[in-house]
Every structure is written in C-alpha cells, then in structure tokens.
Amino acid sequence: MTMNSALHTRIRTLFLSLVAVSHLAVGQAFAQSDLLPEAATGRTAAKSGTAKSYMVVAANPLAAKAGTDILAAGGSAADAAIAVQLVLNIVEPQSSGIGGGAFALYWDAKAGKVASYDGRETAPAAAAENRFLTENGKPMGRQQAIVGGKSVGVPGVVRLLELLHQKHGKLPWAKLFAPAITLADDGFAVSPRLHELLAGDSSFRSMDAARSYYYEPNGEAKAVGMILKNPALAKVLRDVAAHGADAFYTGPIAEDIVRAVDTATKNAADMTLADLKSYKAVERPVVCGPYRGYKVCGMGPPSSGGIGVIQTLGILERFDLKSMKPQSATPEHLLIDAGRLVMADRAVYLADPDKIPVPTAALISPDYLKQRSALMSLDRAVANPEAGKVPVKDSLNLAPAPSPELPSTSHFSIVDRDGNALAMTTSVESQFGSRLMVDGFILNNQLTDFSYEDVADHRTVANRVEGGKRPRSSMSPTLVFNKDGKFEMALGSPLGAAIVGIVVKTLVAMIDFNMSPADAAAAPGALFFGSGVTIEQELAPVKPALEAMGHQVRVGEFASGIHVIRVTKDGLVGGADPRREGVVLGK
16 A cells, blocks of 8 residues: 555545544444443444555554654654654544553564563552542542542653664654644644544533633534644644653643642642653563464563463463354354453452562463363353462462453554564543643543552552552553564554453454454454453344353444554555554555
C-alpha cells in the first residue's frame, strides 16, 4: 500500500469516510457502559494493506500517516512511534496521550535483540493504600474514584518516548514533533467515534477545561467534521521538542499538572513537583514463551499482559485447535477457560515488581502450564478457577484481588525499512482518563487500576496502592518470532483486562486457523469479563453450546483495536481492527 499524493491530499476526507460506516446510535453504544466504558461504536469491513519496505498500523489515519512520513524520511520504528503517539494525543484523546502511560517492545534487527520499556504511571509518594476508601472505610464507587485528582498517576509517556529515542532513534528529536505541532496549530476534523464518546460522557462535559474545548456553549459535543485546534498543546509540544522531556517533568508544565491534580474540584490529591521530577521510564526484562514452534515475547510486570499471553497459549498448546472449526463452540470454550485460569493467577500474583516479588518464571514454566491445562476439558467449563500454587519469595500470603481495568487505550505496530519492529500499547485508562485537562492534554486515571476494594476488607493484596508504585496493567504489546528466530509479527490491542484474550484470539486465528492479519483482527471474540463471558454477535449461534458447558454468556460488542503487522515471503501484511478508526499504511 503506497502512501501516494492523492492519499496525502485527501487524508482528512479519508479519515471521515473510513469511520462513518456502521456506527451505532449513542444510546445503544453506551448501553453496555458498565462493561466497556470506552464504548463500542460499531465496525467497518476488515481493513488490510501490504507493503515492501515499511508499515504503520495505528488507530487513526492521521497518526498512521505521521508515522509513515517519518519512516519515509529515514526514521526508525522508534522515531515513527514518537510521531504516532503525539498525533494520537490530539485526534484520539479519549484513549492515550502525554498525560498517560505506555509499554513498548522493540526488535533491533541489527543487534538481534528484543527490548521492553516501561512507561507506566506511578503513584505520588504520599499515596496510601486507603486512597480510594471513603471516610467510613468503604470503597469508593468506580466513577467516584475515577473522576478528579486522586486517580491521576505521574504520567510516563514522555519519558518513555525519550528513552525509545535515546536507545533506537535516528532522526532529530524535534523533527518527530513536527506532525503533531502542525496538527495542533491547524486543527483536525472531529471523527464520528470521538463525537459519540464526547456526547455520551457527562463527567467529561462537567469539567470546565474539557467543556470549553470539546463542547459547544449549549453543552453539545463538537460536531463530526468540525475542525478542532489546540494551541495550548502546540505550545507544550514545542517546549518538549526544544528542551527534551525535562521540559514536561519540571518547570511550568509540571507546575500546571500538579496544580490541576491538587486543586481539582473532585478528589483533590497530593501530587508534588518532586513526584514528576523523579519519574523514570525503565527497561524491563522481556518475557518470552513458546507456541507451536514460535517464540512469543511480551511485556513483563508491572503489566500482566506478557505473562498472560504466554500462559494462555501454553495452556492451549495441548489442544489440536487446527483440527477444529474456527468460531465453533469448542475452540471458543477453550479460549475462554484458558483465559479464566490466567485471570485467577493475575489476581493473586501480578503487581509492580519493584514493590512485590512476582514469580514470573514459575508462572510461565512449561510444567506449571501443563498442570493448569490439565484442569480443562473439551466440553465442560472449569468450576471456580483459582490461582495455581507457585513459590513466592517471602511467602506474602496474598489474597486474590481483581482490578476492573478499563479499556481506553490504543495500540500501534510499526516495521521500518531496516527490519526493526515496535509494538506499543498506550493508555489514559478510562475514557478521557480522570477527565482533568491541563495545557490542552488529558490526565490519566491509572491509579484506579490498583486493587482497593480488598483493602477495605483488610486483605493483603499485591496490587494495593503504595507511594511510588506502578499499578498493574494488562497491556500486551507482543512480538513473535518464527522457528528460525526471525521476526514475524507485531501486535497488541486495547480492551482493559480483556487485552490478553484479544491478543491470544488473534494469534490463534493466524497460527492455528491460517487467517490473514486483517481477518484475524476482525474475527469475533469470546472473552471472559469478571463474572461472565461476552461474545460478539457473529458468535451468537454458539451461545447455547457454551452455556451448556457451564459458561454464563451474553452477546455484546467489543471496543478492541488490535493492530497487526506480519512479515511474509511477499513482504509486509497489515491488519487494522474494524471496530475502531485504524488503518494500514506503508510503502
């Protein structure tokens, strides 16, 4: 797919036409808001593309174009990632941005090495485990905890982008900011998805900064196609482009962040300038495991994603999925039950490894996964899955503590002309994060990814709030290598705690069912959420069979946004999730 001049000149028209198909009415889209607070807004046809040299698959055409322009100028996958993220901040503000956090995996083709980078937010130093409890010691309601200052973690994205550039960048730092600065100055057309999400979010509308920028004086969301400019964000980007990440974490921008958090009209909090100044993005050990001759690599703790993907695939490996009919009851049941076992482990063992010992090696060991797989059968759901028994240093006697992680996240995959590859998942947590805006960008609510309901019951949990701690995540940027050790796939998705299931179903579709990246991304899902299973409409015919196996099933929609690149003998093949506004661009 060549980025030709016609596409260049018509990119805004393309943007609107790609996403104006098959959108739901706002009321219908938000009917399941308890499950998917960044609501599903319908889907288009499967979206694919091919290229010979380089490729970007991202959640917005303007962001993907920014990335491919950087690659065309000789930039690396890391350079393109910086441009993509900064543009996503402007055009997809509900999902990610410089006020949030991210994880990235990077394949350095020349060095033959995979590296993983942690830009997850941290809790302010003053944060205590009772942060989200009321005066009478009861846990806050979910929305009560999200909106305002207490939920805001120290943002990590800008330090992560800086680390990626230091390790893998080729072009000058400032050049990578140019596409986003131009877009913030000149404006972009409001998309149907953004309009629907704005229209359905009363909490965001109630905030002064958000209301003055995203809404009309009468309170209605800015219309589809209206041009939105963001001069305040353009100034921030110019400062960071000129002076590096320090301009974000110290000085006037940092002061504005602290002021917004600590004087918020709802849940005023305790972030300090020292919290921002001391923040560091860090390189973490990569987590890898086998599946059908492939090596699957992901992000380790504080994300549960890499471990979760490897565990799920390891549990599934003894089943001959290839002999089964895709999207029939048996393989969907197996995907669901493997996911239930993995979520049980996640609830006990996964947290920030700098604060809690996480038994990563034990959780992904082949012998342990065989034991977990043996709990499953082809025709009956596992009754009340519990965490497995693995050695934990210091014997912490941890209690299970699920956290209702929300899916307002974005993922993009990139391969450059030198064969380097990046998978990056980035988030503000809930739709529009904490709903606080400062200097033109939205602040995250990632601290509500900590487990706090169990604290009210005086149970010791790994993922409890602590000062300086990073909350557990499910983000699962993934790189896959073939039996010869050659890079073959980059992928990842939004969808909160269901990210692992989305990534696994896409890998199974490509590896076991021989689907293309686009068809695998578009394939309907059956995912375990909390107390039950949600299946997409295309799988409704298997609902009775799944229920007969013991699953509690409802039919719904997913706001996933899985974006895939696969290396084939003919070049690069990409797939963008039709449930969002993503595209495949390359040359």
